[in-house]
Amino acid sequence: MIYLNGSWIADDEAKISVLDLSVLRGFGIFDYLRTYGKKPFMLESHIDRFFNSAHLMGMEPVLTKAEIADIVLQGIEKSAFAQTNIKFIQTGGVSPDGFTPSEKQSFFVYFYEFHDFPKEQYTQGTAHRTSRVMRQLPEAKTINYAASITEVVKAQKLGFEDILHTDNVGNIYEGTRCNFYGIKNDTLITANKGILEGITRKVIFEIAKELGIEIDFRFVTTAELPELDEAFTSNSSHEIVPTVRIDSTSIGDGVVGPLTIRFMEEFRKRTLN
Amino acid sequence: MIYLNGSWIADDEAKISVLDLSVLRGFGIFDYLRTYGKKPFMLESHIDRFFNSAHLMGMEPVLTKAEIADIVLQGIEKSAFAQTNIKFIQTGGVSPDGFTPSEKQSFFVYFYEFHDFPKEQYTQGTAHRTSRVMRQLPEAKTINYAASITEVVKAQKLGFEDILHTDNVGNIYEGTRCNFYGIKNDTLITANKGILEGITRKVIFEIAKELGIEIDFRFVTTAELPELDEAFTSNSSHEIVPTVRIDSTSIGDGVVGPLTIRFMEEFRKRTLN
Structure with a gap:
């Protein structure tokens, strides 16, 4: 179910001009959240x-x-899924000069059913591939994933789950x-600039505080990967x-580490309220 | 007039799913050319x-x-403009995982009337602003202009025509x-990597050869801007x-330089054939 510029419509009937700047120029912003049950999270x-953005x-x-x-x-009520993914998007609209x-931009909200991800991701962990492709204006959640998609498709063919945007001196x-996090000597390491500030990341910082885990705000580097005890996204x-x-x-022993499990458990608790 | 997935339709009737990857993820490629009279160029x-791409x-x-x-x-025949802009685009299509x-991507071609640009651009020249925003996978002509548009809008408010993508050591x-070119001591200087290889650029290289103008394939740097005699895009x-x-x-004396005029004239000649 989609809310588009004031109307509720079926997924396959929601259309936009091919001259919208999202299509011609990839110009748009969005955000995404999910529900737990019928309750939207954060x-x-x-x-x-x-x-x-x-x-x-x-x-x-x-x-x-x-x-x-x-x-x-x-939309959560109308779509009546057990759990719901929600994506809202504003696009640049149809512009005289393309x-x-x-002045007249488009806005729509897409509601689609949430399905649990494969359990193995959580129990066995995933593999990531570093990529030199960097995000542009990374603090904004734009629709621009063109280069990222191409890089991810290549990485997935090699058995990786996703790429990690890594600059030319090895900062991840x-x-x-x-978002990406390393753990070394019981300290959480994560970037504090040049990234999209995740909402889940905010919750993770609350959890770290509660657990008394220190946070070192800096880039994990490719050079120090062999020294990490754990990592997660x-x-x-x-x-x-x-x-x-x-x-x-x-990373570490190549298995899911104890602090990562702790964060996963504490995060899940917060989704139950 | 628009050709969309096999049909010819009016501009305001050509629509695409809001779930197309162009809209959700800015994923698509395109190319653009114009006609001189009814004849498409290159x-x-x-x-x-x-x-x-x-x-x-x-x-x-x-x-x-x-x-x-x-x-x-x-489309040139059907749209019957005196001169025609032509843009063809392929987008990622509607994908199960978004x-x-x-597998089923969209393709359309947009035909719209070509109007001459203001003469002053050519007689008085334009101003550009350097920007640290870099293109991703620059050799591919993707629809991703999200960050560029934001930077250009800011630059235009300050009286500039466009931005120049410039890296953190000042390479333009x-x-x-x-594409961008500097001229110093009768030599044309232009980047040869990390850019979209323009079709007009290819013609300019032919002209340079004919005129006996040497080409130095390297980045113009911000540090050498005061030493340039001329510049053009x-x-x-x-x-x-x-x-x-x-x-x-x-740049130079701040007016349109003689070699730039030479290139402009020679280029125009080639559009008359």
């Missing part, structure tokens, strides 16, 4: 981030925060749709997923 | 580049080169939709446009 934070991209949000929240709650964002920033759909290999380097 | 080269992005072209050429020629390109790569719509200022530095 809805306000996701809407706040969407507004921040709009600001960074020089876009004026089409709807107010309250209006978006209302549509999200309505480049400058339009984040995955294509997730986080996002709003997969929650926390252990990373047990990066390129050809096993 | 059609074969543009189609070849489109196929190269597809290859770099891991996409399978929906149509053959001959089929695309045929649609372009048909990320991996679909190209504009958002054009090129693309398939604007042809060759003089650049007379970059950031706060005047």
